[in-house]
Amino acid sequence: MAASISSTLSCPSRSSLPPFKVSRAPPRPYSFTSFSSRQISNLSVSASMSIEAPQKASPPSFLDRKESGFVQFVKYQGLGNDFIMVDNRDSLVPKVTPEQAVKICDRNFGVGADGVIFVMPGVKGTDYSMRIFNSDGSEPEMCGNGVRCFARFIAELENISGIQSFTVHTGAGLIVPEIQNDGQVKVDMGQPILTPSQVPTRLPANKDGAVVKAELVVDNTNWHVTCVSMGNPHCVTFGTNKSEILQVHDLNLPEIGPNFENHEMFPSRTNTEFVQAFSPSHLKMRVWERGAGATLACGTGACAVVVAAVLEGRSERKCTVDLPGGPLEIEWREEDNHVYMTGPAEVVFYGSFAL
16 A cells, blocks of 8 residues: 655635646747857857757656546544545545555554544435545544544535535434634534443443543542443443542553453443543543543543533533543533534645555
8 A cells, every 4th residue: 555645734714625646848949049140250169059958748647647546535533533535526435445444544554543434424414424434444423533634535525615504424423513714613512312222331320320530440449430322331430439530641541441341341342531620611631532542632521521410519610621632512411412523624735645
């Protein structure tokens, strides 16, 4: 598998993916300098003739290749959670297989990303459909940071500017992102799911039909966890029996994260958020994502964190959530029970890869 990058670290407004053409100047004609007979007869030093050889045509560039097997993409990031965006609007079949996605997402031998996202035709009356393959080849139901990148990618593909919203069909159901005037993307993430069997978790409900601040033993430590689904499963913890207040920067996520993700209490595995509360409106989290590991941000995770914090009586319904990649604004509205997420999404570079 080979990959090529056409431009780096730029965010131009483009209506479509770059054509990957190389401009070539045509060969220039010979040019001559004329002299008088006096100059020639006197053998003047200034008598001369200059000839410029024609410019040779450049060989075809690898960027000109249009044959099958090459896929053009745009890499986006939302608070450091990065994705390879593929224009798949002509088919509901992904142009990349899960196995190919693993290779493409490899940060040493591929393009490097947390996942590959496909913009597909809408179904069930929606404008578009979204599918995503994680860096391990698994397919999650949805991705919060990914859907913000998805919205900005659509705006680029369709040459749309200003405030604009879309309806997007995902594995988690209907999602509605709205691009704001400042370039941020606000997303209606829908209602949180708290019923244990639908999260899913095997932990029993202990408060109003939900799993709230329940005990979960991981590596001989009793953690207090609240389980929330935002269309994908989340296990949120603010501390243990020994330490009610986590210092999230001190955690060794690669060591403890997999043990939460693959715990027997989570039949579909789980994303895990470790949270520190600074105030009722300011939370800080680190995340171990199912299928991706430690990432700089997780949009659905930030939403689940605010829901869990409200259920545990730790926060208000509107919070700033600090992630390693930056802050997200999250609101769990009481009037409609929907969770709203607002944050950035930006172009990193354009390129193509060979399958």
